[in-house]
Amino acid sequence: xxxxxxxxxxxxxxxxxxxxxxxxxxxxxxxxxxxxxxxxxxxxxxxxxxxxxxxxxxxxxxxxxxxxxxxxxxxxxxxxxxxxxxxxxxxxxxxxxxxxxxxxxxxxxxxxxxxxxxxxxxxxxxxxxxxxxxxxxxxxxxxxxxxxxxxxxxxxxxxxxxxxxxxxxxxxxxxxxxxxxxxxxxxxxxxxxxxxxxxxxxxxxxxxxxxxxxxxxxxxxxxxxxxxxxxxxxxxxxxxxxxxxxxxxxxxxxxxxxxxxxxxxxxxxxxxxxxxxxxxxxxxxxxxxxxxxxxxxxxxxxxxxxxxxxxxxxx
Ligand code: BDR
Ligand code: CA
Numbered sequence: 001x002x003x004x005x006x007x008x009x010x011x012x013x014x015x016x017x018x019x020x021x022x023x024x025x026x027x028x029x030x031x032x033x034x035x036x037x038x039x040x041x042x043x044x045x046x047x048x049x050x051x052x053x054x055x056x057x058x059x060x061x062x063x064x065x066x067x068x069x070x071x072x073x074x075x076x077x078x079x080x081x082x083x084x085x086x087x088x089x090x091x092x093x094x095x096x097x098x099x100x101x102x103x104x105x106x107x108x109x110x111x112x113x114x115x116x117x118x119x120x121x122x123x124x125x126x127x128x129x130x131x132x133x134x135x136x137x138x139x140x141x142x143x144x145x146x147x148x149x150x151x152x153x154x155x156x157x158x159x160x161x162x163x164x165x166x167x168x169x170x171x172x173x174x175x176x177x178x179x180x181x182x183x184x185x186x187x188x189x190x191x192x193x194x195x196x197x198x199x200x201x202x203x204x205x206x207x208x209x210x211x212x213x214x215x216x217x218x219x220x221x222x223x224x225x226x227x228x229x230x231x232x233x234x235x236x237x238x239x240x241x242x243x244x245x246x247x248x249x250x251x252x253x254x255x256x257x258x259x260x261x262x263x264x265x266x267x268x269x270x271x272x273x274x275x276x277x278x279x280x281x282x283x284x285x286x287x288x289x290x291x292x293x294x295x296x297x298x299x300x301x302x303x304x305x306x307x308x309x310x311x312x313x314x315x
C-alpha cells in the first residue's frame with residue numbers, strides 16, 4: 001500500500017477525493033490535512049471530518065492547516081461549492097476531534113517517521129506543504145513524490161476551462177497561493193502537476209444510468225456524489241466539477257491513467273493578469289533550464305478514470 005497524506009480544501013471535489021483515497025485498497029491514508037482555499041480553513045477542516053464520519057473512518061486523523069496563503073491575503077472563491085462547501089449536502093456536524101498537531105507539523109512528523117515513503121497529494125493551495133518545507137527543509141529529501149491538482153499548461157483545449165475567480169492564465173490552487181506553489185515547484189521534490197489540462201474535462205460526465213446507480217446505492221458517499229452532480233448541473237456547470245480533485249488520487253492509484261511530459265515550469269508571483277500562471281518552456285530554451293523540471297499531465301484516460309472512481313464510490 002502506498003502511504004499518502006491528502007492535503008486539501010474541501011470543496012465538493014476534494015470531498016470526493018477523500019472518499020476515493022480512503023476506499024482505495026492501494027492507498028494507506030496517514031491523514032488528511034486541511035488548508036484555506038475553496039473555503040476558509042475552519043470550513044475545510046470541518047468538511048474533511050464530515051466526510052470521514054460519513055465513511056465511518058474516524059480513526060484517520062484530520063489536521064487543521066494554514067488559514068491564509070504564506071504571504072498574501074486569500075481571494076474569495078466565486079465558484080461556490082454551496083453554502084456548506086459540499087454542494088449543500090448538509091452533512092451532520094462532525095464529532096470526531098481534530099488532530100492535536102496542526103497540518104504543517106503533522107506533515108513533518110509523518111514524513112520523518114516514514115522517510116522515502118509518504119506521497120503527498122495536494123488538491124488545494126500549497127500553503128501547508130510550503131510551510132512544512134520551510135520549517136523542516138530536511139523533509140524534502142524524504143518525500144518520494146507530490147501529486148497535485150495544480151496549474152494550467154495550455155496542452156489542450158480544456159486548459160482554458162475554469163470557473164473560479166483567478167486570472168485568464170492561472171488555475172485556482174496556484175492563484176490562491178502562488179508563493180507557496182513556487183516554493184514547492186522549486187523544492188527539488190518530484191512533482192507531478194495535473195493541471196486544468198487534464199483535471200477539467202468535458203469527457204468526464206455521468207450517464208443517467210450511472211447517476212441512478214449512485215442514487216440507488218445504500219452508500220452515503222454515492223448519494224453525496226449524486227447530489228453534487230445535480231447541484232452543479234442546476235447551476236449550469238458540467239458534472240466534471242464534482243470530481244476534479246479525484247484525478248490526483250486516481251493518478252496515485254494508477255499512474256497509467258494520465259500521460260505526462262517533463263517540462264521546465266516557472267510560477268508567476270507578480271500581481272496582475274498572469275498572477276499564478278504556470279509558465280511552461282515549450283521552446284526548450286537553454287536559458288530557462290534553470291526552471292524546475294516538472295512532470296506535467298498532458299492527457300487523461302477519462303473512461304478508465306471514471307470507472308475507477310465509480311467502482312470505489314459504489315463498493
Ligand atoms: C481546483 O478548483 C477547485 O474548485 C477544486 O477544488 C480544485 O482543487 C482546480 O482549479
Ligand atoms: Ca480543491
